[in-house]
Amino acid sequence: MSSNNAIVLKKYIDPTEGYPKIGEHFGLEERPFNLEATKVDEEHPLLLRNIYTSIDPYIRIRMQNPKYKSYLPSLGINQVIPNLTLAEVVKSAVPEHKTGSHVIFMSGWEEYTLVPKQAMGMVQSVNNPYNLPLMTFVGALGMPSQTAYIGLKHIGQPKAGETIYVSAASGAVGQVVGQLAKAMGLYVVGSAGSDEKIAHLKEIGYDAVFNYKKESVHEALPRVCPKGIDIYFENVGGETLDAVLLNANFHARIIFCGCISQYNNPNPYGLKNYSQILTKSIKVEGFIVMNLMPLYQEEYFREMPKLIAEGKLKYKYDVYMGLGSIPEGFLAVLQGNNFGKALSKIADE
Ligand SMILES: NC(=O)c1ccc[n+]([C@@H]2O[C@H](COP(=O)([O-])OP(=O)(O)OC[C@H]3O[C@@H](n4cnc5c(N)ncnc54)[C@H](OP(=O)(O)O)[C@@H]3O)[C@@H](O)[C@H]2O)c1
Structure with missing residues (x-):
C-alpha cells in the first residue's frame, strides 16, 4: 500500500482574517492508496503521478467563503488544493497520452490524480523541442x-x-x-x-x-x-x-x-x-x-521557450521539497519570504 497524501482546505478564511493557518485552514491529509489496484477506464481515463506543482498567491482567493464572489469559485472544504502541475502519466486508457509521457494539468497538491473524463480537455501534453528541464513547464514557462x-x-x-x-x-x-x-x-x-x-x-x-x-x-x-x-x-x-x-x-x-x-x-x-x-x-x-491565454497561446509558445533555451531569460526558482513543505511555501509567498518562483517538487522525475 502506498500513499496519496494531499494538501486540503480545512476551513474558509476570509480576507479580513489575515494569513491562513497551517492545520486550521489548510494542511496535510494522509491518505492510503493502492497504486496497483487503481484502474483507469472511460470515466477516469488517466492516472497521473504529480512531480512539480506551482505555488501561487491566487490560491488565497480560493480559500475564502463562497459568499465572496471572484473569478474562480471558492474551493470546497476537504477539497485538494488544485494548482498547475507537471505530472507523469502512470496509467492511461487513451491513445493520446501514453504511459511514461508528461503532461501539464490542474491536478495540484496531491501525490496522484485520477483525471475524470470531463477534465480531459484540460490535460496538455508537454511539447519540449528545446529539451528544457521539466520544471520549466510550471516555472519559467508557467x-x-x-x-x-x-x-x-x-x-x-x-x-x-x-x-x-x-x-x-x-x-x-x-x-x-x-x-x-x-x-x-x-x-x-x-x-x-x-x-x-x-x-x-x-x-x-x-x-x-x-x-x-x-x-x-x-x-x-x-x-x-x-x-x-x-x-x-x-x-x-x-x-x-x-x-x-x-x-x-x-x-x-x-x-x-x-x-x-x-x-x-x-x-x-x-x-x-x-x-x-x-x-x-x-x-x-x-x-x-487564464481568460486571455487562449488568444496568445500560439505566439507565447513560439517565442518564450526559445528565449529560455538561448539563456536570454533568466529565471530564479524557490523550490519546496516534498508535498509536506507546500503549506510553508504558500505562506512564504503570501508573506514575501519566497525568492523567485515558488514551486514544490513532490516526487522524483
Ligand atoms: N492577473 C493574473 O492573472 C495573475 C496571474 C498570476 C499572478 N498574479 C498576481 O501577480 C502578483 C505576483 O504574483 P507572483 O506569483 O509573481 O508572486 P511572487 O511575486 O513570486 O511572490 C509574492 C511576492 O509579493 C511580495 N509581497 C508579499 N506581500 C507583500 C506586501 N504586503 N506588500 C508588497 N509586496 C508583497 C513579496 O515580494 P517582496 O519581498 O518583494 O515584497 C513576495 O515575494 C500577485 O499579486 C498575484 O496575485 C496575477
Whole structure:
C-alpha cells in the first residue's frame, strides 16, 4: 500500500482574517492508496503521478467563503488544493497520452490524480523541442510568465524609451516582466523587499531598483523614475499604487495584475490619489491570464521557450521539497519570504 497524501482546505478564511493557518485552514491529509489496484477506464481515463506543482498567491482567493464572489469559485472544504502541475502519466486508457509521457494539468497538491473524463480537455501534453528541464513547464514557462508576457505586451502596449515600474519585481511574474521590458527597449525600474532580491534585480538587467522596506515608495519613485512612470506593472496594490498615481505621466497605463498586499489585510488600504486617473488620463486595466491565454497561446509558445533555451531569460526558482513543505511555501509567498518562483517538487522525475 502506498500513499496519496494531499494538501486540503480545512476551513474558509476570509480576507479580513489575515494569513491562513497551517492545520486550521489548510494542511496535510494522509491518505492510503493502492497504486496497483487503481484502474483507469472511460470515466477516469488517466492516472497521473504529480512531480512539480506551482505555488501561487491566487490560491488565497480560493480559500475564502463562497459568499465572496471572484473569478474562480471558492474551493470546497476537504477539497485538494488544485494548482498547475507537471505530472507523469502512470496509467492511461487513451491513445493520446501514453504511459511514461508528461503532461501539464490542474491536478495540484496531491501525490496522484485520477483525471475524470470531463477534465480531459484540460490535460496538455508537454511539447519540449528545446529539451528544457521539466520544471520549466510550471516555472519559467508557467502561468506567472504567461501573465507577465500578456500583461506587458498586450495590456501595457509598451514603446521603446518609456519608463516601466514593476512592483514585487523579483517574484514569479515580476522577474519576467523586467527582462521582457528591457529587451523591448524600456527603462526598467523595480522594487522588492530585501537586499538579496535587489541584487538579483540588478543582475537580470533592471536599470534602477529600490528596497521598499528601507525607503518609502513615495520617496523612492521620484528618484528612480526621473522622467515619471509611463507603465506600472501592478503586483502589490495599496500604498504603492497610490504613490505610482502621483508619479505617473499623462496617458500612463497601469497593468493591474495583482494586489498581494491586500489579500490578507484586515484593514484594506483606501486609495487617496485616484483623481490622478482622471487628470492624467491614466488607463487602468485589470486582467486574468487564464481568460486571455487562449488568444496568445500560439505566439507565447513560439517565442518564450526559445528565449529560455538561448539563456536570454533568466529565471530564479524557490523550490519546496516534498508535498509536506507546500503549506510553508504558500505562506512564504503570501508573506514575501519566497525568492523567485515558488514551486514544490513532490516526487522524483
Ligand atoms: N492577473 C493574473 O492573472 C495573475 C496571474 C498570476 C499572478 N498574479 C498576481 O501577480 C502578483 C505576483 O504574483 P507572483 O506569483 O509573481 O508572486 P511572487 O511575486 O513570486 O511572490 C509574492 C511576492 O509579493 C511580495 N509581497 C508579499 N506581500 C507583500 C506586501 N504586503 N506588500 C508588497 N509586496 C508583497 C513579496 O515580494 P517582496 O519581498 O518583494 O515584497 C513576495 O515575494 C500577485 O499579486 C498575484 O496575485 C496575477
